[in-house]
Amino acid sequence: MYWCKSISKNYLITGVLLLLGGLYACDKPQIKETGAELKYFDLKGFFKADSARLAKLNPMINKTVDHNGEKESKQLHIANWGAEFNLFKESDINKPSWRNSYSVQQNADSTVYKARYPELKTRQIIIRKTSGKITSVTIYNSTHNFLYSTTERLVYAPDAYYYIEKDQHIKLIGNNNYRIKANFSGAQQQ
Template sequence: MYWYKPLKKYTIYTGVLLLLGGSYACNKPEIKETGAELKYFDLKGYFGKQDTLLTKQNPEVNKSVAHNGAAENKKVHITSWKKELNLFTESDINKPAWKLSYSVQANDDSIVYKAKFPELKTREIIIRKKAGEITSIAIINNTRNILYNTTEKLIYAPGLYYLIEKMQQVKIMGANGYRIKGVFN
């Protein structure tokens, strides 16, 4: 056939390299723990330990859920603390790109992290301590774009309660408010 010409070596090598490079670029890079010292408080590690502890203890929780004011209460045993505390874990600010993105104010009884840049979702983390033990963690998250504005207020007091308040303002649909509170019995 007139259009067939034998492939040259460099064409094959280039094709293989492009194929390998393209498949590598499509893979989502994994963030691996390097063992390096964390710049900020380790929320992910802390709530991982709380997940393990609460799963082992299996406490009864008086849980109330409200959506736009309509509330429901139940006494439950949480089957997955990892899912229940997921918003707290997702607020971790120990990403390499953010190592200079938060101001830190440390006192004897608290540590406050505040975002320096408006595009950061986690705006503030307040960790309160008494006699070296954490008594509460409060987190404020905010996501804003042209379609919606979402604000989350998260509070966790070990052994006492956890609170998740979320206010969402969507341009065409209006406002929605969610509130989840779990009180340990």
């Protein structure tokens, strides 16, 4: 009887290891969001690299925030560029489940990504280039349901400005409008 218990124990351990190995293998997505096989423009990678570049430059920014018509302007240095560009990075369309969810239109000076399905938050991304260098990134986001609707327009022109426009309508609460415009005043062109 002793040998029966040891065999059962071995089968149990082997079964658990096989199950864990199978779960690990199934958990891997076909496309890694940070890998080289991205189908669309690497928005996260672009803003991560530019955040690091701007952190080194530490430019002075003239920033104006308008919330429901109340404006405030300041000159400042941005302490965390990654957080500052968070809305831009959240608009990344390189998720494995979205592999064929966007049409791509190549033009002489731009690439346009358009959502094929109405439920996708990021509706359009326009990447403009001059001589191979990105001159602007424009993103249109939209979310609608029976409780609220939100539209965003995000524009980033490296070393020139970034602009965030967000309009929200929430039932029972009303409208919320944000406008953030930040001009680079001390950044050196690279």
